[in-house]
Amino acid sequence: MSATPADVGGGALFCPLLHDLCCVVAMPLSSPASLALELRRRLPLGLDAPTSAEVLIDATALDTGHRDRGIGRYVHGLIQAMGALERSPEAALLRLHPDASPLPRKVDLKAQGPSDAAIDSPFPTWTLRRPRTTHLGRFLLNELRLARELRRSGAKLYHATEPWSAPVGPGFKTVITCHDLIPLQFPEHYMGKGHRYWQVYHHYMGLRDRWRALDHIIAISEATATELKQRFNVPDERITVVPNGIDHGHFKPASPVAINDLKQRFNLKSPFALYLGGYDFRKNTELLIRALAQLPSSTELTLVLAGGVDAQMRAAHDALAKKLGQAHRLRWLGFVDDRDLPALYGAADFFVYPSLAEGFGLQALEAMACGCPVIASDRSSLPEVVGDAALLANPGSAYGWGESMSALLKDTTLRERLREAGLKRAQDFSWERCARETAAVYERLLASTF
Template sequence: MRVGICINDSAGSGIGNYTKELVSQLENIDSIEVKKIQIPAYEVPVFGSYISASYGVQQRLKQYENQVDLFHLPSQTQAAGLIRFETSIPVVVTVHDIIPLVSNYDNILLRTFAQVYERGLQNADGYISISEHTHEDLVDRIRITDGNSYVVYPSITVENYQESASESRLAEMGISKPYLLYVGSQTSKKNVSTVIEALKDLPEDITLVVVGSPGLIPGYLTKYSARKHGVRGRVIQTGFVDVNLLSRLYESALAFVFPSNYEGFGRPPLEAMANGTPVIATSATAVPEIVGDAAMLCSPDQPTEWSDAVLTLLEEDNQREMMIKKGYNRLNQFNWEDCAQKTVAIYEDILNNTTS
């Protein structure tokens, strides 16, 4: 089977990692011939990725129509290229989330573009959701049938965390134990402010380390929240860090916190588990499905629940050790080889359905 997979270097880290790992596994399957379809990344600020996700995808699909048996778009945004596009080749789209379509999203530009790729999604032949929660959102919003919609969990690349930086690098950054760790963007849906507010009810030596791109406005709002709750000196924003330093940050943290209001999957909690870090996570959307019983779950809008969970880890050594053990066990539910095998089965199913 010849499968054309669209690859866009400008894709976000989560989607980019999914595409890279899936392609790597598919290339090891004898029955699959992968054709990597490079989607041009237009260097246009803000609008660049949207242009490449629509015009760029459509142009590349036309070029490869006679070379593949099936197209796979590994991101829902690429479905914008399916608007007014007719092809006899089946198209499968991986949907990571449709958050801008089903929540009160604060990014008007992204919300508007989501309405564009929603139209394209309706022209796909099959859908792979990365969680049951995303699948339910998709079925409710797009009104697709269960016959061509599937759920396949992605994974994380555990090998990335086998080497960690030395403790001295933390000291160089002004980070000392004990600290809570958050990894991700600081947009409003990530809800970092809930953990910041929880800090004021925790011992004063506990800090919050925030890793990832702050963004201009979200980063400012994080600082504002810290000032508002009287914990300004206890919130450290590092920006992006290399994978070895990230591994060290996970390993040395008192706990990893993930207070997001909305997730289609939620990869960082699994990364924390891979590094032996207890996880305190949101009880909202897809996250409970992904973490199972391997995390302490808290309401995203109740700061006292988060501070209570941290205090439990501080006061009960057995709880901490139990969460670490459960985290390692939970990781066994996710692996890239299984993801690839299930994806191939979906390809075969879609091909059979569209040619019969």
């Protein structure tokens, strides 16, 4: 759930807001009415609800840095599938006003992320007018205003699909999707200097006993549900586990032609192990370099690292690889277009996912759906996602990971067995199932007494 640096930053929370306020006050205006009009134009706060709807689904993740992360993929997949249900809810989508979105417009369609595709949905859009600010700024503004705005809108149920809008109050019900509580598991890495948002957010949620005050919580895995119960004493009946899904129309085995084309474009040579994802502490990616060092020097294997990584983190990985004599085995790809992912998974000999903690583990599921054998961490949600269709290894043991990697390299029968098991396992997860079970939560809440 880690937020992107661009959205979290440590600067002043409301600098754009204060700047506009100062500009308005300094302007020569003819009347108080003119001042109010100009303030509304410069400081647009409000919720525009042009249609009626029983349910309002927060889709603002698609307007922030989370568009290209797991939360963005969740929101995109859920909304698209929910709109296609035979009995879809009477819902609207909440989006940030374009002036409030911190994202630059993507004009280069050669670099598409997981949630850049247009949403084919019958749901109308409601617009949230906010100043352009950080995640923390939006959270605090939502705490100040959103409950009142929701009561005025007439919506009976609000689905907070990410954590920075969890209003409670009379007149409407709130269900929130809890993706994980990872900052609380590793506070020294996610609650210290440079992580002001998580400090304030989790302190506030605890101070207000917000997790227990919400009408219902959707947890994306049993591991996340267990965390909620243990940390906040949320009763079982207030939590429903609804697993994430996958777009089987996109994530499926690529053709040999597509795989060969990708290998030529990226100059990839077999055999190689693939990692795709983030590089923050809990992703535990340096373990993969230590695992490479466990392999005999005669073993041919490249570790291909894909996904956005900052210069400091890349330098740390490169330094470790050089120290352990593994620099020749490392290959950085950076951000990979979503349209290339099925062929990339298909080209890899196996996929490695050594996380210390995950809320779900979408990349492991994507790899299996594309026919790529998987080695995953035996911690948090990953065992329940991959089942018996992957090798599980201790994320604290470089030796164990080296043994698993060596076994997959040598044993073609094992790779084929995991490939077939992974394809079958991935079929258990779909956005249609996620949407159907989420809509059932809506129906139960709307049927209960306010």
